[in-house]
Amino acid sequence: xxxVAQAVEGSIVTGSIxxxxxxxxxxxxxxxxxxSFAQGGFMLLGAFIFYSLxxxxxxxxxxxxxxxxxxxxxxxxxxxxxxFARVAAREAFATSVxxxxxxxxLQAVVSIKYGTAPLTLSGVVSPHxxxxxxxxxxxxxIVAVGIAAxxxxxxxxxxxxxxxxLRMTAVxxxxxxxxxxxxxxARVAALAWALAGGAAALAGIAFSLRSAVDPVGVADxxxxxFPAIILGGLDSVGGAFVGGILLxxxxxxxxVSIGTGWLDLxxxxxxxxxxxxxxxxxxxxxEAVRL
Amino acid sequence: xxxxxxxxxxxxxxxxGPPAVSGYSVDLMAGTLTVILGRNGAGKTSTLRxxxxxxxxxxxxxxxxxxxxxxxVRRPNPLRLSRLGVGLVAERDKVxxxxxxxxxxxxxxxxxxxxxxxxxxxxxxxxRRDVRAGLLSGGERQMLATALVLLRHPRxxxxxxxxxxxAPGMVRELMGYLRRLADERGLTILAADQxxxxxxxxxxxxQIMDSGSLVASGPLDTLDIDAVLDAYLGRA
Numbered sequence: 001x002x003x004v005a006q007a008v009e010g011s012i013v014t015g016s017i018x019x020x021x022x023x024x025x026x027x028x029x030x031x032x033x034x035x036s037f038a039q040g041g042f043m044l045l046g047a048f049i050f051y052s053l054x055x056x057x058x059x060x061x062x063x064x065x066x067x068x069x070x071x072x073x074x075x076x077x078x079x080x081x082x083x084f085a086r087v088a089a090r091e092a093f094a095t096s097v098x099x100x101x102x103x104x105x106l107q108a109v110v111s112i113k114y115g116t117a118p119l120t121l122s123g124v125v126s127p128h129x130x131x132x133x134x135x136x137x138x139x140x141x142i143v144a145v146g147i148a149a150x151x152x153x154x155x156x157x158x159x160x161x162x163x164x165x166l167r168m169t170a171v172x173x174x175x176x177x178x179x180x181x182x183x184x185x186a187r188v189a190a191l192a193w194a195l196a197g198g199a200a201a202l203a204g205i206a207f208s209l210r211s212a213v214d215p216v217g218v219a220d221x222x223x224x225x226f227p228a229i230i231l232g233g234l235d236s237v238g239g240a241f242v243g244g245i246l247l248x249x250x251x252x253x254x255x256v257s258i259g260t261g262w263l264d265l266x267x268x269x270x271x272x273x274x275x276x277x278x279x280x281x282x283x284x285x286x287e288a289v290r291l
Numbered sequence: 292x293x294x295x296x297x298x299x300x301x302x303x304x305x306x307x308g309p310p311a312v313s314g315y316s317v318d319l320m321a322g323t324l325t326v327i328l329g330r331n332g333a334g335k336t337s338t339l340r341x342x343x344x345x346x347x348x349x350x351x352x353x354x355x356x357x358x359x360x361x362x363x364v365r366r367p368n369p370l371r372l373s374r375l376g377v378g379l380v381a382e383r384d385k386v387x388x389x390x391x392x393x394x395x396x397x398x399x400x401x402x403x404x405x406x407x408x409x410x411x412x413x414x415x416x417x418x419r420r421d422v423r424a425g426l427l428s429g430g431e432r433q434m435l436a437t438a439l440v441l442l443r444h445p446r447x448x449x450x451x452x453x454x455x456x457x458a459p460g461m462v463r464e465l466m467g468y469l470r471r472l473a474d475e476r477g478l479t480i481l482a483a484d485q486x487x488x489x490x491x492x493x494x495x496x497x498q499i500m501d502s503g504s505l506v507a508s509g510p511l512d513t514l515d516i517d518a519v520l521d522a523y524l525g526r527a
Contacts, residue, residue: 086347166398173387176346181382181399182373182443285389 003210006133007252013141013210014252015245020203021225022232022240023155024050024196030159030235031168031192038099039200040222041106046072046201047208047218048110053092054124061124065147065205076197084193085186104223117216125209144206148241151199155237157196168192172235201255224264227271233284242282264281294318294361295479296377296447298341300365301355303334303341303503311337315355319447319481324473326490327483328520329500335483336382338500339449342481343379344368347452359446378440382451385436388425392416394437395424409438412468430461437468447479448472454486462489469493487520 015236017129021039028036051066079102084095129138159165167188169277171178201221207221225240228247232239247267254266280286296338301315312334319325327335337351344367345351357364359375369379387395400406410417413434414527419427424435441446450469454462466486470493472478484490491497491511499519501508507519 052298163398163451166394169390170387170395170398173389174384176369177381177384177387179345179346180369180373181439183398184370 002134004091005133005257008143008249009047009132009135009137010182011252012245013144013248014229015248016145016202016241017206017210017221018225018244018247020148020151020199020206021222022181022229022244023151023237024199024203025229025239026167026223026235027168027192027199030172030237032095032146032189033172033226034099034137035096035234036099036196037096038102038106039225040219041103041240042072042197042200043204043207043222044110044215045075045106046216047206047213048114049204049205051114051119051121051209051213054121055119059159062191065202068205069201072201073194073198076200077194080190080193081186085189096289107215107219114215115286118212118216118217120212138210140209143209145269147202147206150186151202152238152241155195155199159237164191167207182220226266229275229281230271231281233281236281236283237284239281239283293312293321293474295359296481297358297361298322298342299356299358301338301341301353301357303337304352305337310503311351312341312500314507315500317481317508319479321446321479322473322477323495324469324480324482324493325496325498326494327481328485328487328490328501328505329483331485333500334430334503335500336451337503338340339379339481339483342367342449343372343377362383373443373501375448375464376444378443378445378448380433380436380440380450380453382446382455384436386424386427386432386439389423391423392419392427393420394441395435395439398421399439405442405444409442412441412471413438429456430458430465433457433461433465434468437465441472445478450480450482450484452484453482454484454489459486459489462486464494466490466493491516 020070021043024039024042025036027036049071050064050068053067055058059067083241084098125143126139129136130142130263131137167178167183170183171188178185178188203221204218207218211217225244229240229242230243231246232241232243247270250270251263251267254262274281296319298315298317301312302310304310315338327338329335340351341353341355344353346369355369357367359377359483364371364375388404396406409466415431416434417440419431422431427435428452437450453465453469457465466489469480473480480498482490495509495518496505497511497514498505507514
């Protein structure tokens with residue numbers, strides 16, 4: 001019983017982190033029809049900025065989180081305006097490819113500055129663990145899930161109830177028409193990039209609190225968020241969180257039943273199966289077409 | 292009557308090719324409906340797009356002068372023209388296919404009563420308000436496209452091929468809407484179309500284009516319209 005409860009706890013926490021990265025993917029896909037491979041890079045950047053603020057500057061936890069999120073969000077929005085706006089105007093596909101380059105640059109910059117060995121965050125959150133339904137729940141896990149819940153709630157409100165959410169949907173649907181109707185597609189896309197960057201930075205922090213500031217581990221999570229968003233639906237921010245938790249659940253089951261070596265195989269096979277049988281994922285919408 | 296939109300010597304080219312439009316000029320008076328008629332490839336769509344300007348990634352380039360209420364618009368582009376009150380109902384991709392009628396009207400409206408007014412004008416849109424636009428009929432999409440532009444309270448309405456792919460009855464109905472917009476709202480309208488009879492029924496002024504240039508232009512009652520149409524549109 002306790003093993004099952006622990007597996008469920010692990011799935012929720014890991015899935016929340018997948019969801020944080022995946023929410024950024026979904027946002028960018030909604031607002032710009034771009035599949036960004038740079039989310040892992042922004043996650044890494046966030047993790048290391050947070051590490052620097054905590055370990056070198058001794059900033060209080062909440063302040064360090066806010067500064068990291070703001071800096072990475074601003075950087076992400078700026079990268080869009082300076083580099084990607086012109087590429088994106090031509091072809092969303094070209095932007096998606098260009099994000100691979102951006103991810104490479106971010107990873108290289110971080111490894112030049114901090115090296116490639118995992119770094120430990122010492123004493124940032126309490127080492128105390130709670131017991132809940134026979135599962136052991138460390139404080140870091142509660143913080144990770146809390147961050148994910150806050151981001152999910154905030155994005156839900158922004159997308160569902162604010163003019164910005166409506167504009168993002170419109171720009172993703174038809175950017176040219178949006179401009180002809182007075183909506184600045186470039187500004188909307190830059191804001192989407194900023195929000196996605198901020199979410200990725202928070203994912204980097206959440207991941208690092210649980211294990212270590214590990215370039216390889218962070219990049220892996222960035223990649224594993226892909227199956228999560230395909231499960232949830234490419235354009236569904238809520239789906240990213242549900243897909244993330246489902247994927248983490250499957251991974252936990254695989255790990256317990258057949259071994260860690262099968263994790264990636266099953267994860268990506270699941271993604272391919274969804275792409276084949278249900279390409280819109282669990283919550284994505286099919287295109288509305290009437291001939 | 293005052294001039295709302297003035298265009299002088301408009302020229303449009305694509306990818307350094309031959310001009311799609313050259314030497315186009317017009318003065319649109321407030322509350323009038325002007326139609327541009329011409330065959331396929333005559334330059335009608337390029338003229339309307341030239342007035343709004345092109346997006347950065349589009350391959351069109353424009354020369355000429357655009358003035359609104361006597362003030363020259365510097366470096367015209369679609370966002371600037373839209374914000375200055377020039378609305379374009381485009382020939383293609385004119386609605387948000389994956390958004391509901393209601394959501395896309397909400398995107399552009401500034402006050403709730405505007406939507407009620409539009410629903411009064413196009414009652415069919417009220418019945419279809421929760422349907423995604425990609426699932427609307429051709430006529431309903433035209434109504435929605437026009438409604439989206441109207442919700443922004445334009446002073447000038449540019450309409451490209453309102454009749455495209457629609458039955459004659461629907462074309463007459465939509466042209467009737469344009470006439471009402473000019474009469475009841477004082478909107479200045481420039482509509483490019485191939486539906487000659489339906490257009491002439493509602494127009495104040497007519498322009499005929501051929502090979503990118505104007506070959507006739509003026510108030511309907513001053514033109515020998517039959518002769519012009521015979522010469523340039525091949526009407527028997």
